[in-house]
Amino acid sequence: MPDKSPSTLSIPAKAMLKLGLERDIDLALHLPLRYEDETRLTRVMDLRDGDTAQVEGIVRECRVDLRQRRQLIVKLDDHGAVLLLRFINFYASQQKAWAPGVRLRVRGEARHGFFGREMVHPTVKVVQEDTPLAASLTPVYPTTAGLPQAYLRKAVAAGLARAPLFEVLPPEVVPPGWPSLRESLRFLHHPSPEVSTFTLEDHSHPAWMRLKFEELVAQQVSQRQARMERAHLKAPALVGQPGGLHERLLAVLPFQLTTAQRRVTEEIAADIARPMPMHRLLQGDVGSGKTVVAALAAAVAIDAGWQCALMAPTEILAEQHLRKLVSWLEPLGITVAWLTGSLKSKAKREQLALVASGQAQLVVGTHAVIQDQVEFARLGLALIDEQHRFGVAQRLQLRRKLEDQALEPHLLMMSATPIPRTLAMTYLADLDVSTIDELPPGRTPIVTKVFSDNRREEVIERIREEAERGRQVYWVCPLIDETQESDEAADTRAGRETQRRPPLDLSNVTQTHEELSGALAGQGVGLLHGRLPAAEKAEVMARFSAGELKVLVATTVIEVGVDVPNASLMVIEHAERFGLSQLHQLRGRVGRGSVASVCVLLYSAPLSDQGKARLKAMAETTDGFEIARRDLDIRGPGEFMGSRQSGAALLRFADFGQDEDLVHQAGEAAQVMLERHPHAAQEHVRRWLGGKAEYLKA
Structure with a gap:
């Protein structure tokens, strides 16, 4: 494609840039959505x-x-x-x-x-x-406004003819009987009319298998290269002292660690004791106790004379971590700094000085922790909570900030969204994974009920009963007010990752707050959303935690981290509009004490197929790993892993539900290429991923 500034390009050329069709190889890999059979005529009669x-x-x-x-x-x-x-x-x-x-x-x-x-x-x-x-089936390509099929077909055909489709994969790693890359692409763009359309549609044809294999090998090589690169980096060896902070913290905790928590704590301790950077994901279901594991890792780092930073995606979640960590660590003589975008200038300067001087051994905050003006004296361990909630660009920014040091800090990412095994083998091939697969004792199972919104009055009556028994209730809405600005839009102004905004026809949190305040007079109904000032949010949460408020009407700011054991009922309005992972996170705000808890999902008809699938999954299981598997099926890996900001899906052809065997084969092929054919491995990554290789490492 000619090198022109966007202002001089034609409308179809601009549309092609929007689709990422810049190189000949991009055009060659732009495969049809479906085919039309123009190879035969049917009589009108x-x-x-x-x-x-x-x-x-x-x-x-x-x-x-x-x-x-x-x-x-x-x-x-x-x-x-x-x-x-x-x-x-x-x-x-x-x-x-x-x-x-x-x-x-x-x-x-x-x-x-x-x-x-x-x-x-x-x-x-x-x-x-x-x-x-026509001698072959006619391709129908994915397109966008201003890009007619006829124009796109000519462009793809030209790109396919020019693209350098020589074989990069060594013959020894390609399964026997498969066509070459060039043959596969030519066939998939213009299949013969005799071919089974079923094998084209379900991507089981050998040409499709070759393409998926090539893509998976590129992805696996990139991930393994990242692991190999890290093996050459140096990190501080963080070893706790006998009778030191780690053991003192264990002694003062008001609970015993579960077997799973002890296991993953030991895995992390062994990692950070080595002089190479840890790159580990700590995953565990909602309420499994990841924060205490993070605190124990931080204790080891601080004991060894290094600083630790914990970054969370929202201020409310960061505050939850801060309260827990301060209550555990400050009595042991640890200074904790607090960094968020809402801090006033004077307070921010004071906190930055504590961090830069090394007086603050632990730094807790939001994305503000990775801003340019933050300088650490001796950062030895970085913790990222709910890592998939940060945009890829922000995760890359953190990695680049850490690269400025002579010694790389150890990196522990945490997620309450368990990663399905096949996805971990591909997207997380350069990560070590620790899993807390056990909930602390005393947690009660949550019953999930799905109601149409025409039963709203029944639900309000149930809230009244719960409040009169002394229990507490969450009511979650998608919107703030008629301006249609969601919490995520408020996040945008603060530089955080955004989500899709729901449409205008949804009930909003301010109206619902007024409605419930009237219906539940005397019970105390609080309001919480992302546009409230930080001090007001903190006051509302404190009153709810203390039991002064019986009902909290909120947006998804309470999705993660909020821990009120007395809350026994969660109502999620317009539940069909939320993602499955988000619904599971919200449901996890109840069932945190010994009281039987209920989650009510209110939906508005008609339901889409995706909406039905999400609500069905929520009603059928509370297992976070099963929820994650179904969420992957519904959303696909790019959304699941928080890669939307990369501008393109990281895997386009392989399917995690169908291609687990291919993932194994690709992993073996990637290892052979890195060991015996390193130049071919590099060329293969460049062909398939281009600049996206960095996103896979984020």
Whole structure:
């Protein structure tokens, strides 16, 4: 594609840039969504209702009909059988080109109209009697506004012809019997009509298998390269002292660690004792106790004379961590600094000075922790909570900030969204994974009920009963007010990762707060959302935690980290609009004490297929790993891993539900290439990932 500034490009060329179609290889890898069969003709007399077919005939009449609405009517004669073509949107030039006597080849869906067989807005070509039919199936490509299929087909064909599709993978790693990359791509762009369309649609054809394998090998090589690069870096060896902070913290904790918590604590301690950077993911279901594991790791780092930083995606979650860590560590003589975007200038300068001087051994905050003005004296351990909630660009910013030091800090990422095994083998191939697969004792199972919103009054009555028993209730809404600004939009102003905003027809949190305040007079109904000032948010949460407020009407700011054991009922309004992982996180705010807890999912009809799948999954299981597996099926890996900000899906062809065997094969092939064919490995990553390799390492 010519190197032009965007302002001088044509509309189709701009649309191609938007799709990421810049290099010839990008065009070659832009595969069809589906195919149209233009290799055969069907006689008009043989058409049946609902058939999508291609027919040919002579125009007998072409006129503009003005009776009901302006439309172009064309009568096509195929050996005496007439097919009516109807066009609601048309140009005068079409009426002229399709004059009586012209031969047309049209393709569309046949139906029985008032005047006999007809097609509405079929594709049309002017042909001669001897114009040959297509020799292969016609590709229909993913496209965008301003990019017609005809333009895209020509561009892809040209890119496919020019792309350097020589074999990069050594023959020894390619399973026998598969076509070459060039053969695979040529076939998938223009398959022969004899091929089984089923094998094309379900991606089981050998040409598809070759493509998925190539992509997975590139991804696996990139991940393993990241692990190898890290092996050459140096990090401080963090070893706790006998009778030191780690043991003192264990002694003062008001609970015993579970077996799983002890296991992962030992895994982390062994990692950070080595002089190379740890790169570990700590995953555990909602409420499994990841914060105490993080605190024990921080204790080892501080005991060894180094600082520790903990970064959380929202201020409320960061405050929850701060309260727990301060209550555990300050009595042991540890200074904790607090950094968020909402700090006043004077307070911020004071906190930055504590961090830079090394007086603050532990730093807790939001994305503000990685801003340019933050300088650590001796950062030895970085903790990122809910790592998938940060945009890829922000995670890269953290890595680059840490690279400025002579010694790299150890990195522990935490997630309450368990990662399905196949996904961990691919996206997290450069990570070590620790799993807390056990909940602390005393947690009660949560019953999940799904109700239509026409049962709202019943739900409010149940809230009244719970409040009168002394229990507490969450009511979660998607919006703040009629301006349609969600918490995520408020986050955007603060530089945090954004989510899609729900549409305007949803109930909003301020209206719901007014409604429940009236219906539950005397019970204390609080309001919490992302646009409240930090001090007001903290006051509301403190009153709810203390039991002064019986009901908390909130947006998803309470999604993670909020811990009120007395809360026994969670109501999520417009639950069909939330992601499955988010619903599971919200549900995890109850069931944190010994009281039987209920989560009510209120939905508005009609439900989409995805909405039905999410609500069904929530009703059927409380297992975070099963929820994660279904969430992956529904959303795909890019959304699941927080990679939306990369601008493109990190894997386009492989399917985690179908291709687990291929993942294993690709991993073995990647290892062989790195050991025996390092130049081929590098070339393969460059071809497939380009600049996206960095996103895989984030």
